[in-house]
Amino acid sequence: MNRASSSGLYGAIQRRRNRGLVGLYLVVAAFLVLYAVLFPGILTIGGFSKFTQNWFPLALVTMAQALLMLNGGITLAIGPLVSLGAVIAATTMGSAFGVPGGILAVVAVGLGIGAVTGAIVALLRLPAIIVTLAGSFIITGVALILLPRPGGFVPGWLSTLLAGHTPVAFLLLLVILGLWKIFLATPLGLAIYAAGDNPVGAFRSGVPIERVKIVSFALSGVLAALAGLFVAAQTGSGDPIIGAPFTLNSIAAAVLGGVGFLGGKGTMRGAVCGSLLLSVMINVMFFLGFPPVAQYVAQGLIIVGAVAVPAHLALWRAAR
Amino acid sequence: MMRAKAILRNPPLLTFLLVALVWLIAGLSLRGFGAYGHLRYLLELAAVIGIAAAGQTLVVLMGGIDLSVGAVITVTAILLPLLSPAWDPTGLVGVALVLAIAVGIGLLNGAGATFLQVPPIIMTLAMATFLQGxxxxxxxxxxxxxxxPAVLLLGQSRPLGVPAGVVLWILVSACMLLLIHRxxxxxxxxALGANPLAARLSGVSTTRNTLILYALSGFFAGLAGLLLLGMNRQGYVGIGDPYLLTSIAAVVLGGTSILGGRGTYAGTIPGAILLVTTTALITVVNASPGWRSIMFGSLILALLMISGREARR
Structure with missing residues (x-):
């Protein structure tokens, strides 16, 4: 009995979370079909691999951003963290550490910076948007000191493995999504939603709000730094400012995917879908021959539309 | 003792004291920092940030955020030379046209936030992307x-030894303080920033005030763009980019809550001066770009810990 009612509750919550997503799935599917018509090469293994490799870093940073937004936070330090991840990968992998040491270093730095940021936000009660803004300057500075100009070295076999003609990046994304699903089933994962939706209620129910916030910042840091590692493998070198566009794109993709700013609203699958939409959109505009600047114009319009239409549909549904 | 506590509870005053302290120490320890010309130059730089942050202060007070400030500054700085008609010797027609465009952009932001129900952060971000293209x-x-000529006069002239930009900033400050507090x-x-629902139920129109708010933010960003153009004599794509983050930082350093409903422009004024001063100090130290970036970030973080704490939820 107890079990049935709790699964009923679960179903209701999932239905509520999925409500806005059907439209998003349809839009993404439409764009994918358009893309396949314009560029049939995507249906081959090689084309699919290249496409997913363009999408992969955006998907990772969107997850990093959505994780924090679900918890009621936000970060403006995504881009610099991607750059720092790329720089660390490119400087350590050529040295005595080798590839495993490099990967470990990237993960450790992402985890450490994320945890420190989270501790400052949670324990000193400073607004996340400003702390991460200040943090973005510091992280950019560290990246510039480690590698003042693009360079460094990433072993060729790693580049071929991650960004070659095989869909390894896509498989990695599936693995990461699977890990997220498992993490959500743990008390800590559930607490991220709970603390974002209703911090006071969650605190009174015994959720360690501060610890949850620090953990979410740390995980977000790891995801962003790993995106940097992938970008380094893709380009074969490190670049201290390569991550800059990712900050705003990660926010845009998460919001496209229906993740709210106030915490607890939205789903990770929606956010990943949003990043796919943004990535496909940019690719389609490229193949339609839009000049790069017109892409900015179209991107601005589409983002507003994608947020405004579901909001109005919800209002209309509520009024009926 | 009581007085000390009152000062600590008053963020604008605290920020002012911090500025005074930094200026005093830097003036005594660095040659040339305390010279009248240098301090005047710092104030002139702070005027651009201060005016751009005027609109940002209003938006943040109402619980929003305007990420299109930098883009609007760039738009005005680039469009003014293109839109100033040759038959107008004063240049005021061009100024009016460009300010009207800035207000129009602000109105569009406001319309998106109210009629389309797009969160302000996304609406203004999309607007910035759109304008960039x-x-x-x-x-x-x-x-x-x-x-x-009007813009050059604004950027270059010094009536009674005070830069015209600083005079403009004083005027803007007076208007802002009157507008917020009187x-x-x-x-x-x-009221809308502190509790939107209660304000709406008390008969405050969200739609109207949001539109006015973002129009004002656009106007002040446009004004800052004109001043920057006059000081710089040249407009280019990206000229306004640094002012987006500094306008937000100035507001927050001044003790205005990013959550809305609490704060004052009186804090933003020293906030802007403090930002310019720290940037100047970092330039003096003559470090590599990386170290400069680290110092700037750490300083903002440190200042934030002193002045920008949020109340316990």
Whole structure:
């Protein structure tokens, strides 16, 4: 009995979370079909691999951003963290550490910076948007000191493995999504939603709000730094400012995917879908021959539309 | 003791004291820092940030955020030389046209936030992206030199030894303080920021005030763009980019809550001066770009810990 009612509750919550997503799935599917018509090469293994490799870093940073937004936070330090991840990968992998040491270093730095940021936000009660803004300057500075100009070295076999003609990046994304699903089933994962939706209620129910916030910042840091590692493998070198566009794109993709700013609203699958939409959109505009600047114009319009239409549909549904 | 506590609870005053302290120490320890010319120059730089942050202060007070400030500054700085008609010797027509465009952009932001129900952060972000593309389409990528006499006067002249930009900033500050603390509309902004639902139920129109708010933010960003153009004599794509983050930082350093409903422009004024001063100090130290960036970030973080703490939830 107890079990049935709790699964009923679960179903209701999932239905509520999925409500806005059907439209998003349809839009993404439409764009994918358009893309396949314009560029049939995507249906081959090689084309699919290249496409997913363009999408992969955006998907990772969107997850990093959505994780924090679900918890009621936000970060403006995504881009610099991607750059720092790329720089660390490119400087350590050529040295005595080798590839495993490099990967470990990237993960450790992402985890450490994320945890420190989270501790400052949670324990000193400073607004996340400003702390991460200040943090973005510091992280950019560290990246510039480690590698003042693009360079460094990433072993060729790693580049071929991650960004070659095989869909390894896509498989990695599936693995990461699977890990997220498992993490959500743990008390800590559930607490991220709970603390974002209703911090006071969650605190009174015994959720360690501060610890949850620090953990979410740390995980977000790891995801962003790993995106940097992938970008380094893709380009074969490190670049201290390569991550800059990712900050705003990660926010845009998460919001496209229906993740709210106030915490607890939205789903990770929606956010990943949003990043796919943004990535496909940019690719389609490229193949339609839009000049790069017109892409900015179209991107601005589409983002507003994608947020405004579901909001109005919800209002209309509520009024009926 | 009581007085010390009152000062600690008053963020604008605290920020002012911090500025005074930094200026005093830097003036005594660095040669040339305390010279009248240098301090005047710092104030002139702070005026651009201060005016851009005026609109940002209002938006943040109402619980929103305006990420299009930098883009609007760039738009005005690039469009002014293109839109100033040659038959107008004063240049005021061009100024009016460009300010009207800035207000129009602000109104569009406001319309998106109210009628389309798009969160302000996304609406203004999308607007910034949109403007970035439109600018290059309209103006091409090259820098434009300003000939407009009114703007040059604003950026270059010094009536009684005080830069015109600083005079403009003083005027803007007076208007802002009156608007926030002495006019009904300021009270409505604060009410909407503190508790939107209660404000709406008390008969405060969200739609109207949001539109006015973002129009004002666009106007002040446009004004800052004109001043920057006058000081710089040249407009180019990206000229306004640094002012987006500094305008937000100035607001927060001044003790205004990023959550809305609490704060004052009186804090933003020293906040802007503090930002310019720290940047100047970092330049003096003559470090590599990486170290400079680290110092700037750490300073903002440190200042934030002193002045920008949020109340316990």
């Amino acid at each position: 439109m600018l290059v389409l309209v103006a091409g990528g090259s820098a434009v030199t300003v000939q407009n 006019m009904p509309i300021g009270a409505r902004f604060l």
